[in-house]
Amino acid sequence: MTASTLAPDEVPYFDIADPTFSVRSEPVRAARDGGWYARTNYGLAVLRHAEVNELLKDRRLVQGSARWPERNGVHGGPFADWWSKTLLNLEGADHTRIRRLLTPAFSPKLIQRLTPSFQELAHELVDGFAERGSCEFIGEFAEPFAAQVLTIMLGMPRSEWRTLARWSGDLGAALAVTIRRDIDRVHAALEGLYGHADTLIADRRRSPGEDFVSRLVAAQTEQDRLTEAELRNAIVLLIFGGMDTTRNQLGLALHTFTQHPDQWRLLAERPELGKPAVEEVMRVNPTTTWITREAAEDLEFRGLRIARGTTVHLFAEAAGTDPAAVPDPGFDITAERGGHFAFGGGVHYCLGHAVARADMAIALPVLAARLRALSLAGEPLAMPISGNTGFLRLPLAFSALRR
16 A cells, blocks of 8 residues: 555654654654655655655645744734745746846856855865864854855955844744744844845945846846845845855755765865765755645645645655665765755745855865864754754864865
């Protein structure tokens, strides 16, 4: 009997709001071995590569996170308003139009031009702790690197990185199940980020440059243009999304490499493996462990009836390590793999993926070249391994080399 024909009480069930739940747990692996889906307190969880890939492209599903605030007791207010209007949660013509107008700002030429700055930043941060032979990686590298990459992209003074990091972290509390408790802190952070966005927009209108904001401001001169509200919203989303993804993914990458020292040595010897290293880390240990969709209509998939309004969590980590799609799913930065789902898929594929890939592909070879014999230097402090995950604290030890 397949999972699609099991009685409801026979299908595996997970309480994914439980802070102790892990998408990498043995019960999840066992559920994936038994069938392609499980039930959760939020709806369905899709566990296998083939089904995740197909459902990400299924137009009968829409973005599923739009109602996150109200489902957690937040009805209205600044965050709920911003969240409902972000590109992440828009559908149809508005999504298509805004995505088209934002895409040129993420041009490969801009990213390539900024590559030397990103590389110098990585070396500069390592210089700050290399001689000690140890560091707290999140606070001393991942967070300042992610935040200062954003200041470079936005054409801001790098000295403002701590403010961006604090506000992004506070805004991130809105994506936890404790959003209602933290909503005042979330609103204060959103107000601060909007203020920064307004200052940047006004400055680039007076004196445009080659940075990301200048390119977005230029998009307003087109006939089908961004409104002022859409422009502000997009800049806040860039700061929040860019900060969160890079900081968390770098921490997860370094933790993964501590468990695979041979791969770390290989990356040091072959820096050209920086790009595949990013892809491999995001396959086995993504910060976005699931992608949320919602059924826009009653539908049937693989023999399973899914009612309109059902939340569908597509487990990116389980799909990326699915033996049916990756016969040897172990960590190997030289292996040729199929695509992973850490940046989502379909019409909602992450718009900023090229930036995240580029800055991490620069940072990882620098770190591997300079931090040899990498190991944990204490107990890490991790977020729950579900939803958007990462480390709050990651103490590392190493033998340092000069640049």
